[in-house]
Amino acid sequence: MCADCFETSYYEFKTEWEFEQFAAMLKQVLRHKFATGQLRELPVDEPVASTGQAEQRFLCRSCGTTWVLSSPDNAWRGYFLPEAEAAAHLSRLAKHDKYRRLGCLAILLVVLALGLWRLMR
């Protein structure tokens, strides 16, 4: 990242209002940085996220950092991060989801075991 990049990254947009504020700021910044050639929008051939959410990518011509915007939609909170950090963030989210599913499965197995134990007494 450099001075021509964005100053703030978001790992999630906590509220719709926060995203709307960000989107309004982004629109102004992009208008300026596209005009000066500091940034350009890249086509999204292969999205970083496999969430099915729309993405936009912006390349900083000064340092080569690609920024990825994933807009929030319902439960998906979106993000605005450099591409490598976005991939790491998505990996952490997937791992967190996996542990949550395993926790639910463990609770279900304990409940079933208790039910069977009560029936067999």
Ligand SMILES: [Zn+2]
């Ligand atoms: Zn940069």
